[in-house]
Amino acid sequence: MSMNERAADTLVIGGGLVGAAVAYGLLRAGESVTVLDEGDVALRASRGNFGLVWVQSKGDKMHEYARWTRGSADLWPEFAGLLAQDGGIDPDYSKPGGIHFMLSEEDLEKKRAQLHRLHNSLEGQEYGAEIIDREQLDAMLPGLGPDVVGASWSPHDGHASPLRLMRGLHSAIAAKGGRYVADAKAEKVERDGSGYVVRTAKGAFRGDKVVLAAGHGNKWLAPSVGLDVPLRPEKGQIIVTERVRPLIPMPTHVMRQTAEGTIMVGDSHEDTGYSDASTSSVVSDIAKHAVRCFPALGQLRVVRTWGAVRVLSLDGFPIYQESATHPGAFSINCHSGVTLAGAHALALAPMIARGRLDASLDAFHSRRFEHATAH
Numbered sequence: 001m002s003m004n005e006r007a008a009d010t011l012v013i014g015g016g017l018v019g020a021a022v023a024y025g026l027l028r029a030g031e032s033v034t035v036l037d038e039g040d041v042a043l044r045a046s047r048g049n050f051g052l053v054w055v056q057s058k059g060d061k062m063h064e065y066a067r068w069t070r071g072s073a074d075l076w077p078e079f080a081g082l083l084a085q086d087g088g089i090d091p092d093y094s095k096p097g098g099i100h101f102m103l104s105e106e107d108l109e110k111k112r113a114q115l116h117r118l119h120n121s122l123e124g125q126e127y128g129a130e131i132i133d134r135e136q137l138d139a140m141l142p143g144l145g146p147d148v149v150g151a152s153w154s155p156h157d158g159h160a161s162p163l164r165l166m167r168g169l170h171s172a173i174a175a176k177g178g179r180y181v182a183d184a185k186a187e188k189v190e191r192d193g194s195g196y197v198v199r200t201a202k203g204a205f206r207g208d209k210v211v212l213a214a215g216h217g218n219k220w221l222a223p224s225v226g227l228d229v230p231l232r233p234e235k236g237q238i239i240v241t242e243r244v245r246p247l248i249p250m251p252t253h254v255m256r257q258t259a260e261g262t263i264m265v266g267d268s269h270e271d272t273g274y275s276d277a278s279t280s281s282v283v284s285d286i287a288k289h290a291v292r293c294f295p296a297l298g299q300l301r302v303v304r305t306w307g308a309v310r311v312l313s314l315d316g317f318p319i320y321q322e323s324a325t326h327p328g329a330f331s332i333n334c335h336s337g338v339t340l341a342g343a344h345a346l347a348l349a350p351m352i353a354r355g356r357l358d359a360s361l362d363a364f365h366s367r368r369f370e371h372a373t374a375h
């Protein structure tokens with residue numbers, strides 16, 4: 001197999017939201033970058049997600065994740081602006097705050113306790129989410145069903161168009177001189193002197209560093225650079241309605257109105273392996289729950305439904321790590337690639353460009369799973 005003539009500072013394997021955000025950040029940091037992407041036949045969480053840039057409730061049990069998520073939400077306004085400027089595509093980001101509905105007093109109290117824990121874990125930094133009662137909620141979001149007793153609310157939450165984000169990242173990568181190679185599934189990652197060679201059907205590519213950002217593909221690629229990445233699939237299904245006048249002024253954890261006027265609804269968590277099939281029973285449960293929260297949705301026509309497979313680590317938190325045995329080989333996975341795109345491009349990529357992850361990311365290393373069993 002012939003070696004592709006142009007070597008890059010960094011090869012990024014995977015062109016989904018995670019690989020594309022990192023590649024864009026590396027280019028901004030002045031590196032030359034080649035993105036090797038398997039293409040549309042692969043599982044692509046990046047094309048099937050809900051589009052929330054979501055902070056509230058994230059990081060219970062891992063305060064580093066709470067901080068990292070909040071940091072990414074804080075970076076998003078700058079990130080969205082840079083992306084529009086560099087790639088010419090606005091990801092339709094807005095941050096009107098976000099709401100998580102509570103349908104019973106018991107759930108409201110559980111959420112209150114969770115927010116209290118999160119607040120305490122941040123050692124003084126305000127967590128920025130609070131419980132609001134039905135009256136406060138009505139003032140923010142009129143038209144709720146009688147079963148909604150209250151909500152948690154965070155001004156740091158927002159949403160974006162995931163498809164425009166993907167296109168914007170790829171357009172910005174091209175504009176910054178990055179190279180994107182489609183249908184280039186990485187078969188093997190091998191050492192080559194102090195760098196790496198990645199073998200694909202499109203030839204072999206060389207880089208001084210390599211970033212594994214292949215979603216579920218990382219599980220199979222990571223051992224070739226001495227890493228173990230235990231991941232599991234989890235299906236989520238989404239319903240999209242026809243376009244309507246502005247109805248829902250801010251995103252909620254189960255529904256959001258897009259910039260085009262459609263309403264996306266969804267929040268299923270299904271253990272169905274790597275299947276991304278849409279199933280009528282789950283779609284109907286999602287619709288019932290949504291109409292219970294917001295009855296006006298019952299009048300709208302559904303135009304599309306789909307399923308997509310989340311990329312989850314065993315504890316649900318991201319994995320960021322450099323291989324100890326293969327310096328310059330990094331592996332990245334997360335289950336909130338929209339939310340974390342700001343941090344991936346503007347905080348994580350500069351660390352990779354410098355050749356070392358900051359100690360603040362130590363908690364995200366997969367050594368935390370050493371005593372766990374992948375399922």
Ligand SMILES: Cc1cc2nc3c(=O)[nH]c(=O)nc-3n(C[C@H](O)[C@H](O)[C@H](O)COP(=O)(O)OP(=O)(O)OC[C@H]3O[C@@H](n4cnc5c(N)ncnc54)[C@H](O)[C@@H]3O)c2cc1C
Pocket residue numbers: 013014015016017018019020036037038039040042043044045046047048049050051052053054184185186187213214215216217218221235236237238307308309310311333334335336337338339340
């Ligand atoms: C239903 C659902 C709802 C979601 N909602 C949200 C949300 O509201 N907010 C949020 O922040 N996140 C959300 N997510 C999560 C988000 O979509 C994912 O975190 C993100 O898409 C993961 O991106 P990725 O690049 O790691 O993986 P993927 O999108 O799977 O991309 C991986 C890429 O790597 C390529 N690849 C795989 N193997 C190889 C290989 N060997 N060689 C080369 N290329 C390879 C594939 O072709 C693909 O392009 C949701 C996900 C789902 C499924």
